[in-house]
Amino acid sequence: MxxxxxxxxxxxxxxxxxxxxxxxxxxxxxxxxxxxxxxxxxxxxxxxxxxxxxxxxxxxxxxxxxxxxxxxxxxxxxxxxxxxxxxxxxxxxxxxxxxxxxxxxxxxxxxxxxxxxxxxxxxxxxxxxxxxxxxxxxxxxxxxxxxxxxxxxxxxxxxxxxxxxxxxxxxxxxxxxxxxxxxxxxxxxxxxxxxxxxxxxxxxxxxxxxxxLREIKRSYGENRLTISAANYQPDVLEEKLEKEFSDIVKVVKKKKDYLILEGVCKGAKKRLLEMLAASDIDLEQTGNYEPSLNDIFVMKAGDEA
Ligand SMILES: Nc1ncnc2c1ncn2[C@@H]1O[C@H](COP(=O)(O)OP(=O)(O)OP(=O)(O)O)[C@@H](O)[C@H]1O
CATH class of the missing domain: 3.40.50.300 (P-loop containing nucleotide triphosphate hydrolases)
Known part of the structure; x- marks a missing residue:
């Protein structure tokens, strides 16, 4: 049917x-x-x-x-x-x-x-x-x-x-x-x-x-990743990333324990990881970002929220 x-x-x-x-x-x-x-x-x-x-x-x-x-x-x-x-x-x-x-x-x-x-x-x-x-x-x-x-x-x-x-x-x-x-x-x-x-x-x-829904989530998460560091709180990490890596990523959201980043150049994820490995940032967690349906809903229908 x-x-x-x-x-x-x-x-x-x-x-x-x-x-x-x-x-x-x-x-x-x-x-x-x-x-x-x-x-x-x-x-x-x-x-x-x-x-x-x-x-x-x-x-x-x-x-x-x-x-x-x-x-x-x-x-x-x-x-x-x-x-x-x-x-x-x-x-x-x-x-x-x-x-x-x-x-x-x-x-x-x-x-x-x-x-x-x-x-x-x-x-x-x-x-x-x-x-x-x-x-x-x-x-x-x-x-x-x-x-x-x-x-x-x-x-x-x-x-x-x-x-x-x-x-x-x-x-x-x-x-x-x-x-x-x-x-x-x-x-x-x-x-x-x-x-x-x-x-x-x-x-x-x-x-x-x-x-x-799965495809929508994937497309909304494309080119985004989450990241947290053991030696920097999210707000300090945000500052550092904006200062040092602004040609690779931008911070789109700051959560309590991690940041959501979006790539601004080609191969951003790979380049960022390489650069991070050479920096003093002690990477705690990183992964592909997948938005919740709630995030997507707010983006699409939250105009007057
Ligand atoms: N019989 C009706 N006569 C006039 N306007 C109506 C009528 N039924 C619905 N509307 C209007 O149509 C719009 C959409 O209403 P609807 O009930 O479909 O929304 P909804 O998405 O189901 O909302 P909710 O989540 O609050 O139930 C509203 O502005 C409502 O006032």
Whole structure:
């Protein structure tokens, strides 16, 4: 399965919110849709789910117009839609019935998912009597009850503590391994980093970065290296490097224990190491620099941060 989102534009009134959003995602992979508050992630997902109609652009599945109701989709919307006064399992079964699942199958699957989420004991309780995090897990169980082929999660980690986040991470990883097509929106980079092969960063309704996360990281780290010295603190080392090696490298960032350098000439890394060996700098650590997704996100979407 390959989902292609092409040049989606969406306006509310005369204000255009999405200015030509494009990205692709295949089954067996997860796409992390990233962006700051108000960037347009939820609007994109709603267009994808046919909640909103785009002003222009198209969405294709395997080359054909994508019609959500033709697929088994597990969609966890940003606004959570369960009934607070109803019993947990009862409403899960009811909603699964509406999605075309038989009573017995829905009950079995619902129970199994609640167990998987570690909340099997709450099946007969009213939803509103559960903690916020446990209600969130019920939502997730409900999203997955019909064994969807496409899973779309809008900020699934909100309200979950680290233990519950881990359960969800494991579940998402399992679903990816089972060959599901997974899209999820978030501004929590560490989760995205753990299981998304592909990312698309939206900023002000535009895709500012899209592609394979590993390749993106590699390209951002190219020509950069980290360095620390046993005999100089980073700020002194920075001064020294700027004074003595400014024709080879420049310091791009000073961290607590090390510096991040960028080459400014051809073969900078090799030349620097040769020069360092001949200097009084006692090299403690050096290596290729690989930015975190957070660093990349701040670079691409941190304009008003
Ligand atoms: N129904 C609507 N009518 C008018 N404006 C809307 C509507 N829905 C969203 N918007 C606007 O579209 C922009 C993008 O909102 P959206 O919810 O897609 O952002 P988001 O990236 O999901 O943000 P967050 O991380 O805060 O959830 C915002 O400026 C929002 O106010």
């Amino acid at each position: 390959k989902l292609e989102v092409r040049e989606i534009r969406k306006s509310f009134g005369d204000k255009e919110i999405l200015h030509g959003i494009s990205f692709e995602v295949e089954n067996g992979k997860a796409l992390g849709l990233l962006g700051r508050n108000g960037a347009g992630k939820t609007t994109t997902i709603r267009v994808l789910m046919d909640v909103f109609r785009a002003n222009s652009g198209e969405i294709l599945m395997d080359g054909r117009k994508f019609i959500p109701k033709e697929y088994k989709i597990g969609y966890l919307p940003e606004e959570r839609g369960l009934y607070p006064m109803k019993k947990v399992l009862e409403q899960m079964v009811y909603l699964a019935n509406l999605r075309g699942m038989g009573q017995r199958e829905a009950k079995e699957s619902g129970k199994a998912w609640l167990e998987r989420m570690g909340i099997g004991e709450y099946a007969e309780r009213k939803l509103e009597t559960l903690s916020k995090g446990n209600q969130q897990k019920v939502q997730l169980a409900q999203t997955l009850i019909c064994n969807p082929d496409i899973i779309i999660l809008d900020e699934p980690f909100s309200g979950l503590d680290p233990v519950n986040s881990q359960i969800l991470k494991d579940v998402v990883k399992e679903q990816i391994a089972l060959g599901r097509l997974v899209i999820f929106s978030s501004h929590q980079m560490n989760y995205v980093e753990e299981f998304c092969e592909e990312i698309a960063i939206i900023n002000h309704g535009q895709i500012v970065l899209n592609g394979n």
